[in-house]
Amino acid sequence: MKIVTTALAITLAGFTVSAQAQQITGAGATFPAPVYSKWGEAAKAATGIELNYQAIGSGGGQNQILNRTVDFGASDAPMDAAKLESGNLLQFPTVMGAVVVIVNIPGVDMNAMKLPGDLVADIYAGKVSKWNDPRIVEANHGLTLPSLAIAPVYRADGSGTTYVWTSYLSAVSPAWKSTTGAATSVKWPAGAGAKGNDGVAATVRNTKGAIGYVESAYATQNKLITTQLRNKAGHYVTPTPETFQAAASNANWKDAKNYAVDIIDQPGDKSWPIVSTTFIELPKDPKDTARSANVIKFFDWAYKNGSGIASSLDYIPLPEAVQSAVRSSWATEVKH
Amino acid sequence: MLVLLGAIIIELFIGGLPAFRKFGFGFLTSTDWDPVQEQYGAAVSIFGTVATAVLALLLSVPIAFGVAFYLTELAPQWLRRPVGTAIELLAAVPSIIFGMWGFFVIVPVMAQYIQPTVIDSIGELPVIGALFQGPPFGTGILTAALILAVMIIPFIAATMRDVFMAVPPVFKESAYGLGCTTWEVMRAIVIPYTRVSVMGGIMLGLGRALGETMAVTFVIGNTNRIATTLFGPGNTIASIVALEFPESEAGSLKLASLLALGFILFVISFIVLAISRMLLRPRLKG
Numbered sequence: 001m002k003i004v005t006t007a008l009a010i011t012l013a014g015f016t017v018s019a020q021a022q023q024i025t026g027a028g029a030t031f032p033a034p035v036y037s038k039w040g041e042a043a044k045a046a047t048g049i050e051l052n053y054q055a056i057g058s059g060g061g062q063n064q065i066l067n068r069t070v071d072f073g074a075s076d077a078p079m080d081a082a083k084l085e086s087g088n089l090l091q092f093p094t095v096m097g098a099v100v101v102i103v104n105i106p107g108v109d110m111n112a113m114k115l116p117g118d119l120v121a122d123i124y125a126g127k128v129s130k131w132n133d134p135r136i137v138e139a140n141h142g143l144t145l146p147s148l149a150i151a152p153v154y155r156a157d158g159s160g161t162t163y164v165w166t167s168y169l170s171a172v173s174p175a176w177k178s179t180t181g182a183a184t185s186v187k188w189p190a191g192a193g194a195k196g197n198d199g200v201a202a203t204v205r206n207t208k209g210a211i212g213y214v215e216s217a218y219a220t221q222n223k224l225i226t227t228q229l230r231n232k233a234g235h236y237v238t239p240t241p242e243t244f245q246a247a248a249s250n251a252n253w254k255d256a257k258n259y260a261v262d263i264i265d266q267p268g269d270k271s272w273p274i275v276s277t278t279f280i281e282l283p284k285d286p287k288d289t290a291r292s293a294n295v296i297k298f299f300d301w302a303y304k305n306g307s308g309i310a311s312s313l314d315y316i317p318l319p320e321a322v323q324s325a326v327r328s329s330w331a332t333e334v335k336h
Numbered sequence: 337m338l339v340l341l342g343a344i345i346i347e348l349f350i351g352g353l354p355a356f357r358k359f360g361f362g363f364l365t366s367t368d369w370d371p372v373q374e375q376y377g378a379a380v381s382i383f384g385t386v387a388t389a390v391l392a393l394l395l396s397v398p399i400a401f402g403v404a405f406y407l408t409e410l411a412p413q414w415l416r417r418p419v420g421t422a423i424e425l426l427a428a429v430p431s432i433i434f435g436m437w438g439f440f441v442i443v444p445v446m447a448q449y450i451q452p453t454v455i456d457s458i459g460e461l462p463v464i465g466a467l468f469q470g471p472p473f474g475t476g477i478l479t480a481a482l483i484l485a486v487m488i489i490p491f492i493a494a495t496m497r498d499v500f501m502a503v504p505p506v507f508k509e510s511a512y513g514l515g516c517t518t519w520e521v522m523r524a525i526v527i528p529y530t531r532v533s534v535m536g537g538i539m540l541g542l543g544r545a546l547g548e549t550m551a552v553t554f555v556i557g558n559t560n561r562i563a564t565t566l567f568g569p570g571n572t573i574a575s576i577v578a579l580e581f582p583e584s585e586a587g588s589l590k591l592a593s594l595l596a597l598g599f600i601l602f603v604i605s606f607i608v609l610a611i612s613r614m615l616l617r618p619r620l621k622g
Contacts, residue, residue, distance in 0.1 A: 057582030066586065149471050156558030156571075158371075158583025181372035184583040192473045192569040193558030195579065199439070206444045207473055 024294050027054040028061020028074030030196075031160045031215060032278040035095055036074070038309045039302045046305065049298050058160045059184060065089065065281045071291050073281040076160020077184065078260035089281045090333050091258045092326040094299065096248050096316040098216040099164050099274040100239040102224040104204050105131055107144055111238045113227040114139050117172030117265070117273060120229070123211060124152050124169060125176060126190030131209060139230075146209075153203045153212035156193025158185040164264070164276040165213045171265040172273070216244065217314035231273045232265050241314065243272035248316045251277075253325070275316070285335050296330045303327075345602055352596025354589060363596065369560040369576070376593035378600055380560050384477065384570035385604065387563075388552065389545040391481035396489045397538060403489070404496035408526075409518050420497065427490035435554035438483040443555055447474025451567055470565045475557035478566040483551050488541035495537025499530040539612040546605055549574035573601045 026036070033055035040051035056064070058075035065073025066087045073089075084091055101120065103113060119135055122128045128135060132145045155162045163184045170177040180186050194203040197218045204212040204224070216239055219226050228236040237243045250266040253259065265273045280299065286292035303326070307317035318326075355363060355376060366377025403423060407416055451472035459468040470476075503526050511521045527534070557569020558579060571579075577594050584591040 059583035059585050060581075063586045151471050151473060156553075157579040183372045185371050185580060187368065187370035187372065187375075187560065191559070192475060193571075193579075194475075195553055195558070199554075202439065203443075203473070203475070206447050209471075 022048050022294060023050045023052055024072070024291055024298060025052045025054075025070045026061075026072045026074055026280075026295075027056050027064045027070045029058045029076045029160050029278055030055040031058075031076045031097060031164075032074065032095060032315070034217060035306075035310050035313050035315050038313065039298075039306050042305070042309060043298055043301050047297060047301050049294050049301075051298060057158060057184075058163070059158060062281065065283070068283065068287065071282075071286075071288075072295050074278065075281065076276065076278050077163045078258060078277075078279055079281055081258060081260075084258055084281070087281075088284045090284050090329060091260070091279050091281050092299075092329060093259045093261070093277045093279055093318055093322065094302065095310050095318065096244070096263070096275055096277050097314070098239060098244045098247075098272055098316075099161055099168070099213055099276070100216045100219045101227045101229065102201065102204050102212050102214060102219055103227055104208060104210045104225065105148065106146060106208065108225065110225055111228055112140075112143060114230065114236045115227050116230040117168070121169040121173030121176040123150055124154070124188070124190065125173075125179070126152075129190075148209040151207050151210040152188075152191030153200050153207070153210050154188055154191055154193050155185075155196070155200060155213075157195050159196075160184060160278065161197065161213070161215055162186070164274060167262075167264050167276070168274045215314075220314055229273050231269075231271050232267050233269050233271070235269050237270060237272055239272055241311065241316070243270050244275055244314075244316050247271035247273070247275040249319070253319070253322050259322070259326070282334060284333055289336055292334060293336065296334065300327065300330075345599070348595050348599040348602065352592055352599045354592035355596040358589060358592075363593075364600070367560070367562060371580075371590055374589050376589065378573070378593075378597055380562050381571050381573045381576050381597060382600065382604070383562050384556065385546060385572040385574070385601065387477055387570070388480045388484055388556070388572060389542055391477065391566075392484035392488060392545045393538065393542055395481060395485035396492060396541060399485070400489045400492035400496060400537075400541075403493040404500055405522060407493075407497050408500040409522065420494075423490050423493050423497075426486075427494060431487065431548060431551045434483055434487050435551035438479065438551060439554040442482065443474035443479060445474075446479050447472050455567070466564070467566050470567045472567065473557055473569060475555050476565075476567045476569050477556065477563045480552050480556040480570075480572075483555055484545045484548055487548065487551060488544050491544060492537045492541040495540060496530075496534055499533035499537070500526055502533075503529050535612060535615065539608065542608055543605060546608065547574055547601065549578050553578055573597045573604075 036053045040053060044050050058077055061073040061075050062079055064070045079091055101115065116139055119128065119139065129150055131148045131150055137145060163182060166182040166186050170182045180189065194200045197214045200212040200214055201218065201222055201224055204210040226239050228238050230236050246268050247263055247266045250268050250271060251261045251263040253261055261277055263275050263277065282295060303323045310317045359366065359376065363378055365379050367379045368375040368377045407420055411419060451474065454468050455472060459465045507525050508521055511525050552572050553575040556571060556575055558571050558575060559569040560571060563570040577597055580594055584594060
């Protein structure tokens with residue numbers, strides 16, 4: 001009897017080992033972490049590949065994949081072309097997502113406030129400091145605005161969300177571009193910082209007169225008061241999956257090198273102005289081709305079957321054409 | 337142990353060398369922290385680190401002393417153990433818990449009640465009012481110092497209680513015999529006898545306050561400006577390293593600057609230690 005149990009135990013152990021062989025590891029961006037973890041759960045059941053993803057931040061993800069300590073890296077800001085070259089990495093997009101503006105002003109309801117982009121930039125630059133500033137009043141006829149100090153709240157930790165947000169401010173305001181610029185963390189001219197999306201959301205909720213920015217999924221799930229933004233076409237749009245999709249469909253994927261497409265402030269009547277892509281970096285010369293093949297298998301599965309999950313979390317799935325372009329890159333550029 | 341410590345310091349110094357080379361002495365005095373232009377300076381975080389730690393000490397030492405005094409001299413015998421245990425338990429609470437408590441409980445209270453009231457009353461006064469102005473974010477130097485104070489009270493109080501208890505009863509009883517009050521015994525017998533260890537306990541607290549990361553990160557406001565008021569947001573060396581490290585690319589000047597900050601924090605801790613030794617030296621001899 002004892003021998004049988006031992007044999008059984010060994011067989012079971014064998015199974016666990018073979019199951020572990022299917023594990024893939026990735027590290028990087030926090031922005032797509034929710035969708036990667038959902039994909040991971042679903043893909044494990046469907047394909048047997050177990051994803052171990054560590055959301056350590058885009059910069060950290062780039063470092064880790066350059067050092068080859070993980071199977072793939074993930075980052076919100078596209079990696080430098082030169083760095084991709086020297087690190088011998090293939091970069092491809094996975095999903096797109098949007099960043100929304102949240103406010104806490106007494107008497108202002110969901111999506112009631114309208115903000116032009118340059119005004120948002122001036123608010124974050126500290127140039128507009130009261131909610132009843134003539135420029136805000138002008139954009140919001142019919143809204144009673146209190147004489148309340150504006151408290152801009154930003155991400156204190158380096159983050160891809162901040163990269164997307166400051167890219168937007170740079171796109172709509174030349175003054176912002178020349179004085180502050182766009183990066184995962186910048187020298188903020190005004191306001192206070194908070195850690196993470198949750199930190200920004202909680203600080204905005206606690207501070208009367210606060211304005212902040214978070215990922216759209218975060219705002220929807222927590223029912224935060226978002227605002228409308230004026231897009232490039234001059235229309236005010238509300239943050240909804242339709243307006244995100246409208247912006248995404250405008251992206252010019254054909255001319256983008258390494259898929260590093262810029263979809264901030266796109267034209268189009270319905271386009272939400274702050275939409276961005278998040279990327280994966282995969283070694284072209286993997287040490288372990290089996291693991292690399294599993295990474296490809298995982299994202300192939302996610303392209304085919306993950307759209308529903310992505311949409312339910314307020315991300316925007318990639319267009320079919322881009323998916324097939326990425327598939328051919330996998331086939332030709334990554335060593336098997 | 338010493339080798340390990342030395343290795344860490346050398347590693348930090350070498351890692352930070354590019355930043356020291358690029359900015360020279362200006363790294364210590366510059367208030368810039370601009371990742372886009374690659375301009376980095378340590379002045380704001382050094383200021384924030386020292387300011388929060390010293391404020392925390394100012395707030396916590398009197399309370400910790402009161403607690404230790406109560407526990408050793410005033411409290412009834414049956415109460416001493418449970419209260420003492422509670423204080424020790426407080427020291428075992430992880431700092432992230434203090435951070436979350438600070439962020440979700442203290443910060444809203446500060447933002448909605450304390451800060452607006454203080455800004456409208458004390459903030460109007462001349463001179464001293466300048467310390468209590470600014471928008472009521474709830475976060476800031478004072479909030480961070482408050483949380484730090486709560487965190488280090490148990491350390492200081494526990495040390496003080498232990499050393500107060502170590503005073504030979506014979507000394508105290510002879511003082512009581514001469515007709516001294518409890519407070520006179522405390523001042524004339526217990527404190528002079530335990531001065532060195534009390535300072536040691538305070539320095540232990542200061543050391544923890546200087547290096548505390550998570551709790552401070554939650555409540556300090558994380559802004560790279562030197563706060564001119566107690567309610568102003570700022571940052572500390574530990575908080576900026578924790579926040580910026582994940583987004584620093586290998587080999588970048590930013591990473592070098594963060595490592596240089598770590599080195600500076602080490603140096604500050606050493607200076608604090610050195611000062612405390614110097615303060616204590618004459619008494620150690622005597």
